[in-house]
Amino acid sequence: MEERYRTLSAVMLMLMRENNGKEEILLQKRKNTGYMDGYWDCSASGHVENMESMKMAMKREAKEELCIDIDIDDLEFISLIHKINGEDIIYYNGYFKAKKWKGETKIGEPNKNEEIKWFDIHHLPDNLVDDRKEAITNYIQKIPYSEFGWKQENKR
Numbered sequence: 001m002e003e004r005y006r007t008l009s010a011v012m013l014m015l016m017r018e019n020n021g022k023e024e025i026l027l028q029k030r031k032n033t034g035y036m037d038g039y040w041d042c043s044a045s046g047h048v049e050n051m052e053s054m055k056m057a058m059k060r061e062a063k064e065e066l067c068i069d070i071d072i073d074d075l076e077f078i079s080l081i082h083k084i085n086g087e088d089i090i091y092y093n094g095y096f097k098a099k100k101w102k103g104e105t106k107i108g109e110p111n112k113n114e115e116i117k118w119f120d121i122h123h124l125p126d127n128l129v130d131d132r133k134e135a136i137t138n139y140i141q142k143i144p145y146s147e148f149g150w151k152q153e154n155k156r
């Protein structure tokens with residue numbers, strides 16, 4: 001029997017800092033994940049697990065992927081992107097920003113993460129996952145919601 005009302009939700013972290021008067025974002029380079037390997041991604045990202053809020057998932061992912069602790073109250077909602085991959089995989093991606101954390105950022109999952117690096121928010125790498133690029137643009141332009149990958153005929 002097909003499961004009803006099942007949604008795929010994910011969270012992405014924009015870990016931010018000020019450096020010489022410029023805002024920077026920490027990005028990770030994906031590897032061995034089967035999705036966009038070799039491309040830069042948000043600081044940390046992952047699926048929201050059963051009985052977990054988006055903020056709880058973001059805190060967990062930051063710990064797993066970057067070895068840092070972020071208080072849930074220090075996670076600021078940035079944007080929600082309603083995304084479709086191909087024809088039938090629909091995601092609700094929640095993007096959160098943090099400027100405060102405990103611990104030193106380092107790669108916590110070396111089997112999935114090739115590198116982490118700070119980038120000027122206005123000078124991002126070309127090989128950044130497309131919807132993450134849109135989320136960063138949403139952040140800069142203060143857009144709380146957008147849709148990604150939907151064909152015009154799907155927008156009714």
